[in-house]
Amino acid sequence: MLDVLYFAWVRERIGLPGERVETGAATVRALVAELSATDARHAAAFADISALRVAVDQELTDFDAPLAGAREVAFFPPMTGG
């Protein structure tokens, strides 16, 4: 089981702060393909992944990152701290 979290407009577009998914996805990109197939809201949120950033187990990474052993994946827009 994998905890998938959403922040900022990704959370709003999907309508959930997160969800627990059963997945065999080997990479973030494969997980995105599975999530996009869930419904129209997920499809809309993941339509342009160049507008998204991803963290696996709270570390920023890229969409080709492997998910083996991962417990938490978070999707969000580019950060606006400071």
Added chain:
Amino acid sequence: MTVRVQAAPFDYGAECARFAAGVAGAGAVVTFAGVVRDNDAGTLKRMVIEHYPAMTEKALTAIVGQARARWPLCDCLIIHRYGALVPGEMIMMVATAARHRAAAFGAAEFLMDYLKSRAPFWKREITSDGGAAWVESRSEDEGALRRWN
């Protein structure tokens, strides 16, 4: 080295004084504060900052680690708020202390550049007409990181 992520306001003057008084051997202390800026039309009612609690302190601590690897710092402090803030309120502060000013200034700028685009915070602006919009990241902020590579 201290990293604090909090909803509550902080007393900038007191934090700066405490930081400066607590560092031994430093000849330079640099402090910076980020303030909620009203929009050009003057209609910003509040700014709401969302963050990713499990990641925020971890990311900030990693950024501090990178700064320490680059500059000989005696100490540094980051305070970053989340939640609802009004124009004029302080969002965050950074303080650095080093034996010489170049390191203190350099590390403070580095920390700010990384905080802008590598710490998991997202700002949302609520205007007095009821409008709400996520603040978009600026390409200049991403560009600012490149000078450190």
